[in-house]
Amino acid sequence: MQEFEPRIVAFLCNWCTYTGADLAGTSRLQYPPNIRIVRLMCTGAVDTIYVLKALIEGADGVLIGGCHPGDCHYQTGNYKVRRRITILKKILNRLGYDEDRVWLRWISASEGKLFADTTIQMVEELKKKGPNPIKQLWMV
Amino acid sequence: MDGINGVQRMNSTIIDVENKDTLGSLRKFLGGLLESKFVEALLVPKLLPSGDGFVQSLIKDSKMLEGSNPIAPTMAVQSARILSELTTEPFNGRIGVVLKPCELRAAVELVKFLRVNLDNVVTICVDCPGTYEVADYAEMVQKDRELSPQAFLEGVSEGEIRPRKGYNFRECCQICEYPVPLNGDITIGLLGLDHSKEMLLMAGERFEKELAQKLSLELKEGNSANREKVIEKVTHKRRKRVKVIDELKERVNSIEKFMQTLSTCIRCHNCMNVCPICYCKECVFKSAVFEHRSEQFLNWADRKGAIRMPGDTLIFHVTRMSHMATSCVGCGMCDSACPSDLPISSLFSLIGSELQEMFEYVPGRDAAEEPPVSVFKEDELQTETGSE
Numbered sequence: 001m002q003e004f005e006p007r008i009v010a011f012l013c014n015w016c017t018y019t020g021a022d023l024a025g026t027s028r029l030q031y032p033p034n035i036r037i038v039r040l041m042c043t044g045a046v047d048t049i050y051v052l053k054a055l056i057e058g059a060d061g062v063l064i065g066g067c068h069p070g071d072c073h074y075q076t077g078n079y080k081v082r083r084r085i086t087i088l089k090k091i092l093n094r095l096g097y098d099e100d101r102v103w104l105r106w107i108s109a110s111e112g113k114l115f116a117d118t119t120i121q122m123v124e125e126l127k128k129k130g131p132n133p134i135k136q137l138w139m140v
Numbered sequence: 141m142d143g144i145n146g147v148q149r150m151n152s153t154i155i156d157v158e159n160k161d162t163l164g165s166l167r168k169f170l171g172g173l174l175e176s177k178f179v180e181a182l183l184v185p186k187l188l189p190s191g192d193g194f195v196q197s198l199i200k201d202s203k204m205l206e207g208s209n210p211i212a213p214t215m216a217v218q219s220a221r222i223l224s225e226l227t228t229e230p231f232n233g234r235i236g237v238v239l240k241p242c243e244l245r246a247a248v249e250l251v252k253f254l255r256v257n258l259d260n261v262v263t264i265c266v267d268c269p270g271t272y273e274v275a276d277y278a279e280m281v282q283k284d285r286e287l288s289p290q291a292f293l294e295g296v297s298e299g300e301i302r303p304r305k306g307y308n309f310r311e312c313c314q315i316c317e318y319p320v321p322l323n324g325d326i327t328i329g330l331l332g333l334d335h336s337k338e339m340l341l342m343a344g345e346r347f348e349k350e351l352a353q354k355l356s357l358e359l360k361e362g363n364s365a366n367r368e369k370v371i372e373k374v375t376h377k378r379r380k381r382v383k384v385i386d387e388l389k390e391r392v393n394s395i396e397k398f399m400q401t402l403s404t405c406i407r408c409h410n411c412m413n414v415c416p417i418c419y420c421k422e423c424v425f426k427s428a429v430f431e432h433r434s435e436q437f438l439n440w441a442d443r444k445g446a447i448r449m450p451g452d453t454l455i456f457h458v459t460r461m462s463h464m465a466t467s468c469v470g471c472g473m474c475d476s477a478c479p480s481d482l483p484i485s486s487l488f489s490l491i492g493s494e495l496q497e498m499f500e501y502v503p504g505r506d507a508a509e510e511p512p513v514s515v516f517k518e519d520e521l522q523t524e525t526g527s528e
Contacts, residue, residue: 048462052455079516096394138446140454
């Protein structure tokens with residue numbers, strides 16, 4: 001049987017993590033191709049609805065990547081998404097869903113290596129977890 | 141925030157009840173507010189011409205107070221929504237609005253979201269012994285036209301509140317933690333008082349002086365010890381809340397079970413439409429985000445073999461929770477509006493109480509507090525981002 005390859009949807013902010021991912025590429029760092037990036041101006045624009053939609057429609061994990069605290073291009077977007085994602089994870093946890101399929105990470109534009117490492121680590125963790133159970137439910 | 145359950149301590153006075161007619165004395169008090177020009181108009185529940193229930197009505201002429209009932213045992217609409225409609229634009233004069241404690245708490249939340257403006261509003265709140273579904277109340281009075289509105293105050297003095305025989309209070313009222321208003325401009329206390337003889341009038345700081353002057357009242361410090369005892373008793377009885385919530389936890393402890401619990405949801409969006417906290421004028425669920433191309437539906441069906449139609453049940457409920465459970469006041473309008481009798485209100489109480497505790501937030505406690513979803517602290521929740 002073929003090994004399970006998790007699919008990750010990543011919401012990355014234009015200023016930090018997306019640029020960090022770019023740097024990983026230009027530095028020719030290897031990272032798994034399991035990640036599909038959605039580029040946003042700020043993680044502050046990530047509503048819980050998009051994370052849920054990704055999980056329901058086929059993602060095995062969702063990564064939200066933004067600037068380190070204090071470095072947000074728009075001052076406070078990353079702090080706001082941190083509350084929002086915490087709320088979502090708390091709800092998912094209460095509903096018996098593995099909240100660790102949703103990762104929020106701060107990765108700056110100069111941290112190409114950290115981006116590659118985070119992706120490698122997330123893919124490894126998701127492989128251990130197996131496919132996301134919601135994506136198979138017809139009645140959602 | 142001293143006093144029981146965060147209830148503000150206020151200066152107070154006793155209003156005498158004439159001929160054991162509590163409701164009549166309440167009406168007389170409201171009439172006094174209009175006649176003394178303390179307020180220009182009153183929003184208060186008023187008996188329907190059919191006699192089958194009550195609706196909020198905006199009254200300018202004190203003669204129209206006939207049939208008004210500040211202790212109406214139903215909640216046909218969440219008055220915080222009406223307040224939102226009434227106060228969208230600045231206006232001259234002042235209106236008094238009679239609200240139930242949960243309506244006041246919702247209104248305070250809406251102030252924070254800039255949907256209600258209380259500048260020209262005097263909030264008048266009466267202790268709430270609990271409400272019945274609109275249809276249940278209609279049935280009660282249709283069976284017994286002699287039923288006096290005052291009968292619904294039975295047991296309020298001693299804190300031995302029981303629903304009328306053959307009926308039950310709305311589910312959310314059975315588990316309500318706040319039978320007394322937290323911070324009304326005028327609070328009328330019935331719990332712990334012999335309401336056939338007297339009521340307690342408490343005035344918030346904002347209008348205390350003017351109220352005392354216009355109605356020639358003598359407001360003094362002091363609190364009835366008996367009242368505090370009875371409030372505690374009533375709140376304690378509602379420990380059923382713990383049981384209801386614990387049972388629900390079991391029923392939703394996996395996504396499959398959660399979806400089973402909500403499986404009969406017909407996605408009418410009633411719960412959202414009646415929710416006072418769902419304040420967005422343009423809701424994402426009514427936007428183009430949820431309009432899909434035909435091909436898209438077919439693709440989904442192809443991938444899973446079959447899909448539920450209409451879909452989006454899980455995303456609808458969980459998104460709504462994540463958007464507003466932090467501010468949920470537990471008024472239960474969602475339950476009353478649900479055609480499938482889903483336990484939406486208890487579900488929001490379960491999720492809401494956990495989130496509110498995390499942010500040390502009590503919805504409706506204080507209009508000056510910022511709601512958790514619109515603020516942050518720099519040094520919080522650090523483990524959420526992978527740092528130990």
